[in-house]
Amino acid sequence: MTEFADLDSTDAAYVRTFHARIQARPPGAVVLDRTYFYAVGGGQPADRGLLRAPTGRTVDVVDVTKSGSAVLHRVRGTPEALADLAVGTEVEGALDFDRRYRHMRLHTAQHFLSARIFTRANIRTQKAKLGGREGTLDLEGAVTAALLSELAEDAAEAHSHPRPVRIRHVLRAEWDRHPSARSGLVRLAGHIDPVRVIEIDGIDACPCGGTHVRSTGEIGRIAIRDPIPLAGGGCRLTFTLSEETATRSV
Ligand SMILES: [Zn+2]
Secondary structure (H helix, E strand, C coil), X not given: CCEECCCCXXXXXXXXXXXXXXXXXXXXXXXXXXXXXXXXXXXXXXXXXXXXXXXXXXXXXXXXXXXXXXXXXXXXXXXHHHHCCCCCCXXXXXXXXXXXXHHHHHHHHHHHHHHHHHHHHCCCEEEEEEECCEEEEEECCCCCHHHHHHHHHHHXXXXXXXXXXXXXXXXXXXXXXXXXXXXXXXXXXXXXXXXXXXXXXXXXXXXXXXXXXXXHHHCCCEEECCCEECCCCCEEEEEEECCCCXXXXX
């Protein structure tokens, strides 16, 4: 079993390096006793990075997936470097933080946009996906030009007047009584308890296992492309982020 080290606070999402012990070595992969690498899921891509053995040799982490309660770090390296990674060895993990930070910003931008679209137009997000340098929202309704310009104003305000982003853990029974997530079609599996809720102060509260920035000021400027109609009356919105950020706190 791998302890997920980055789930408890937004601060933990900013950890770039950590130490952990190798628990298992399935073919081509490494299982650690704890990890800050994000395993692909919830529309957010997996992290990349490297593992460094006590010899100083490193292997690349080329993919991260969940397998039951374990996290599989798929690794690539020279035969010597791979031979360093015996069960029981303590290694240093180092994330490709540029990639991770981009995903954090995109993910918080996605929650923000989904919330504002629901509040302004009562349109829910059916599916969200982040990847590379852009995010996409599949919405259950059509988006007007007027709504797009309102969203642009909202995004500019989130940039100029940053709002804090927090993680809260809510007991499942309490969540089921008062589900506050309205902006997306959240399907929570029955065994999830407590529920990890990402809160954008005054804007949104949404169950999510992803990594997020501490403040909307770190998202940067959001540019939304023209919507593409989807079958059934919905549409797909694609957004990108400017590279400069207002209050990068890392
Ligand atoms: Zn999310």
